[in-house]
Every structure is written in C-alpha cells, then in structure tokens.
Amino acid sequence: MAINKITKNNFFAGVGRRKTAVAQTRVVSGTGKYSVNFKEKELPGKIAAMLELVDRKGKLDISVVARGGGITGQLDSAVMGIARALVELNPDFRSTLRKGGYLTRDARKVERKKPGLKKARKSPQWAKR
Numbered sequence: 001m002a003i004n005k006i007t008k009n010n011f012f013a014g015v016g017r018r019k020t021a022v023a024q025t026r027v028v029s030g031t032g033k034y035s036v037n038f039k040e041k042e043l044p045g046k047i048a049a050m051l052e053l054v055d056r057k058g059k060l061d062i063s064v065v066a067r068g069g070g071i072t073g074q075l076d077s078a079v080m081g082i083a084r085a086l087v088e089l090n091p092d093f094r095s096t097l098r099k100g101g102y103l104t105r106d107a108r109k110v111e112r113k114k115p116g117l118k119k120a121r122k123s124p125q126w127a128k129r
Helices: 046-052 071-089 092-098
Strands: 012-018 021-030 034-036 060-067
Touching: 012 071, 021 071, 034 092, 046 071, 046 092, 071 092
Parallel strands: 034 060
Antiparallel strands: 012 021, 021 060
16 A cells, blocks of 8 residues: 655644553654654654654654653553554554554553552551451
8 A cells, every 4th residue: 555645734643542641643744853742852762663663763743742641651652642643644554563562552550449458459467466
C-alpha cells in the first residue's frame, strides 16, 4: 500500500493509554519537531527508536497532549498514540511496529486497596499474643 498523502492542514491522529494516562497525538510532515502539551521538547529515546524503525526520524512533526498519570505513563501512552498515527499514515508499518511491541496495550493498572489491609495486598503485622 502507498503512504497516505499529508497536506498542510492534514494530520494523522492516534490515542494511546497507559495506567491512568491518556495521550492524544498528531503526526504531520515536517522537520522533526516534538511538542508535549504545546511546549517544544527533545525527542525521547523510545519515540526516536520507533521512528528509526520505520525510517521517519526527522521527517515528521509530532504533537502530543497528555493528561493524567505520571511521567512514565504519559510517555508510554504517547508512544502508543504515535504508533497508531503512523499506522494510519502507512498501513505497511503495522507489522513492523507490532513486532517492536509498540502497538500492544499494557493493561496493568494499580490494584485497589482492600478493607482490613494496609495496601492492596499488605496485611497488618500479626501478633500471636
């Protein structure tokens, strides 16, 4: 399949989720700019490695709006959102990104605290007498 054409106002979007973080991503042809929550940032290693894998490093501008969670959750959700946008850009990338593990949703979340316990699984100290 051919690469979908990107025009000035045309972009490819993807949504990624990890833990409680949600990242909305937009991919547009450009010079390799990367912004998170409307602030220019340096390209993280995970995203750079993914773009190297599909030979698009320095050819796309990426915009991410991340909400919820922490730094790790937001980064991992951004990686998944960008991967989904790249598949929308070129469906041939799907198998490459799937093998790299970029399209797999990590469903692990924090387990809830249970009544009678100190944390999710930690129980109070037991005393015999």
